[in-house]
Amino acid sequence: MRVSKIQKRKRWQGLVGTIYSVAIYTILYIPVLVMMIFSFNNQRYNYYWNGFTTQWYTKLFTNSAVIDSLWYSVIIAVLATVISVTIGTIGALGLKKYEFKGRKFVNNMLYIPIIVPEIVLAVALLIIFMKVGFALGMGSILIGHCTFCIPYALVTIKGRISGDGYSLEEASLDLGANRIQTFINITLPSIMPGVMSAAFLSFTLSIDDIVMSNMLAGSKSSTLPVLILSMNKSGITPDINALTTIMILVIVISMVLNKAIKNMLKKTKNTEG
Amino acid sequence: MSDSIVTLIDVEKSFGKNKVVKKMNIEIKEGEFLTLLGPSGCGKTTTLRMIAGFEEASSGIIMVQGESIEDKEPFEREVNTVFQNYALFPHMSVFDNIGYALKIRKKPKNEITKRVNEMLDLIQLKGYENRKPDALSGGQKQRVAIARALINNPKVLLLDEPLGALDLKLRKQMQVELKRLQKKLGITFIYVTHDQEEALTMSDRIAIMNEGVIEQLATPSEIYDRPITKFVAGFIGESNIFDGKVIEVHDEILVIENSAGTIMAKGSGFKVGEIVHVSIRPEYVKVSIDPVEGFNLKGTVRDFLYMGTVVNTVIDLKDNTEIKYSRFEKDDDFKERDSVNIYWNPEKAVVIKYKK
Numbered sequence: 043m044r045v046s047k048i049q050k051r052k053r054w055q056g057l058v059g060t061i062y063s064v065a066i067y068t069i070l071y072i073p074v075l076v077m078m079i080f081s082f083n084n085q086r087y088n089y090y091w092n093g094f095t096t097q098w099y100t101k102l103f104t105n106s107a108v109i110d111s112l113w114y115s116v117i118i119a120v121l122a123t124v125i126s127v128t129i130g131t132i133g134a135l136g137l138k139k140y141e142f143k144g145r146k147f148v149n150n151m152l153y154i155p156i157i158v159p160e161i162v163l164a165v166a167l168l169i170i171f172m173k174v175g176f177a178l179g180m181g182s183i184l185i186g187h188c189t190f191c192i193p194y195a196l197v198t199i200k201g202r203i204s205g206d207g208y209s210l211e212e213a214s215l216d217l218g219a220n221r222i223q224t225f226i227n228i229t230l231p232s233i234m235p236g237v238m239s240a241a242f243l244s245f246t247l248s249i250d251d252i253v254m255s256n257m258l259a260g261s262k263s264s265t266l267p268v269l270i271l272s273m274n275k276s277g278i279t280p281d282i283n284a285l286t287t288i289m290i291l292v293i294v295i296s297m298v299l300n301k302a303i304k305n306m307l308k309k310t311k312n313t314e315g
Numbered sequence: 316m317s318d319s320i321v322t323l324i325d326v327e328k329s330f331g332k333n334k335v336v337k338k339m340n341i342e343i344k345e346g347e348f349l350t351l352l353g354p355s356g357c358g359k360t361t362t363l364r365m366i367a368g369f370e371e372a373s374s375g376i377i378m379v380q381g382e383s384i385e386d387k388e389p390f391e392r393e394v395n396t397v398f399q400n401y402a403l404f405p406h407m408s409v410f411d412n413i414g415y416a417l418k419i420r421k422k423p424k425n426e427i428t429k430r431v432n433e434m435l436d437l438i439q440l441k442g443y444e445n446r447k448p449d450a451l452s453g454g455q456k457q458r459v460a461i462a463r464a465l466i467n468n469p470k471v472l473l474l475d476e477p478l479g480a481l482d483l484k485l486r487k488q489m490q491v492e493l494k495r496l497q498k499k500l501g502i503t504f505i506y507v508t509h510d511q512e513e514a515l516t517m518s519d520r521i522a523i524m525n526e527g528v529i530e531q532l533a534t535p536s537e538i539y540d541r542p543i544t545k546f547v548a549g550f551i552g553e554s555n556i557f558d559g560k561v562i563e564v565h566d567e568i569l570v571i572e573n574s575a576g577t578i579m580a581k582g583s584g585f586k587v588g589e590i591v592h593v594s595i596r597p598e599y600v601k602v603s604i605d606p607v608e609g610f611n612l613k614g615t616v617r618d619f620l621y622m623g624t625v626v627n628t629v630i631d632l633k634d635n636t637e638i639k640y641s642r643f644e645k646d647d648d649f650k651e652r653d654s655v656n657i658y659w660n661p662e663k664a665v666v667i668k669y670k671k
Contacts, residue, residue, distance in 0.1 A: 212369055213402035215389040217416040218467065227419075231406045 081283035098280040115265040119248040122187040126244040130195030138203040155193045164257040178260025186254035195240035202236025320345040326375035335361045337527040350506045352514040353524035359507045367396045394471040395464035401456045403448035410444035416467040434462040454485045471503045548594035555638045557593045568661045574634040576612035582666025592667040599663040600640040607658040616653045
């Protein structure tokens with residue numbers, strides 16, 4: 043069989059492309075894989091393989107410092123998500139649907155917390171909290187997380203609001219729905235995909251954060267990433283490997299769920315009779 | 316007064332310094348098909364939105380069934396709207412869109428199902444109830460929007476250029492369908508459009524609006540045959556409009572002189588010496604080689620435009636103005652550059668009060 047030049051080139055391109063992507067993904071995921079494997083390692087230090095065990099998983103659940111800071115992180119992340127998405131939704135609707143003086147200014151100011159390095163924001167907040175005598179702890183961390191989650195949430199949701207003014211809302215009012223019914227039945231469903239994305243984004247940003255959490259934690263306990271970082275000094279034990287393995291699983295599952303929900307929303311949007 | 320369902324008294328609307336609707340007075344009768352017709356920016360949509368409750372009148376009174384509705388929210392008013400872009404709820408099926416008004420009023424499920432099915436019958440979209448608006452054609456969306464607005468048996472249906480987004484053929488079909496629906500249900504329709512043909516074919520009465528003012532409110536044939544302002548004469552159909560001076564008055568027939576010659580037209584309430592506009596439709600213009608009594612209007616045939624059965628002709632007058640004249644192809648035959656006398660039945664030409 044004759045193989046043309048173009049076909050030859052295409053084969054080459056395909057091969058090079060495959061090698062390239064496999065290499066990239068290997069480099070990205072090998073460390074994660076190694077960490078997951080070592081979470082089953084029957085050995086105190088992560089240096090060499092010494093047989094299979096699940097003891098670190100059982101140890102993990104008795105390590106109260108880790109479990110406490112995990113809860114601490116989750117509570118902050120959930121609260122930060124709820125607050126950011128609520129403020130983000132209201133703000134996005136206001137900025138997109140209403141004309142007012144200074145709208146452009148507010149719109150531009152939104153990007154400042156996104157652009158400014160987090161450490162700058164953290165220091166600024168710390169100074170303010172010290173000046174007004176605000177006790178450092180969960181409250182200060184939550185406020186810190188909200189300062190960077192809100193702009194992300196707002197921008198994400200704003201992108202989902204169509205620019206065609208209020209006609210859907212007007213139609214709903216016209217048909218007898220009051221403003222609250224209109225918001226629940228019409229406005230919210232139309233921006234739901236954006237709200238969902240904003241929620242996932244805020245949660246991830248919050249649970250992953252270290253700079254704010256470290257700076258604003260005060261003397262008391264802090265979030266999980268801060269704890270893990272501090273453990274680094276004395277050596278990370280395999281129960282942290284176990285914990286991160288569980289976290290990765292949770293994240294992968296929620297990503298799959300997110301995708302599934304989005305697909306479902308899309309499907310209900312396109313169903314035909 | 317008793318049979319008027321919507322009444323506007325001295326209604327005005329300003330956006331900042333811009334007065335969009337000026338001292339509007341109109342009485343809309345029950346069961347009537349009334350069209351607000353005018354060029355874009357004439358205030359017709361704003362008027363409709365004030366009746367619906369989306370805009371607040373700056374001054375004046377709007378009454379529905381003899382009751383002032385200024386303080387009522389849109390969701391408390393017994394009027395419903397069909398929007399220009401349909402405004403169907405994209406995340407709801409056709410069934411849920413149509414049933415929305417009943418669901419909001421917490422009607423029982425079986426009643427909603429029954430009413431929605433009745434509406435689907437009415438708009439001939441049975442079997443489409445589970446579709447999403449995205450999966451409908453423009454005409455189908457339009458019909459769903461109408462059904463959705465009608466399900467609550469409104470006293471008045473407001474329609475804001477509902478056929479604007481449809482292609483010509485579908486638009487004609489929907490015009491017939493809408494008119495049929497309105498007759499069948501006996502609901503008052505207030506219809507906004509800038510399409511004069513649509514207004515002429517569908518309406519019981521037409522209110523011609525310009526710059527926030529109703530120029531004329533009358534039946535389609537009155538509007539067409541007896542426009543009372545220069546704007547109406549120029550906006551509806553094609554018109555030749557002359558400016559001239561009244562030189563003789565014989566009952567309702569006036570002799571008018573202008574720089575091109577002398578003509579006759581019908582009008583009452585005008586005095587000798589008054590400056591007036593005269594409007595004559597191209598299809599009423601006649602042409603002859605010999606002079607015609609009462610007329611002294613000479614011109615030169617410039618060019619022809621064949622439009623199938625009708626030939627549109629432009630004749631140059633001696634004062635460098637022109638007159639448009641349309642005739643059937645088989646009628647009198649002139650060549651270009653022929654010199655002709657122009658005349659018409661004086662009853663067909665309208666004298667209009669001078670403006671500007």
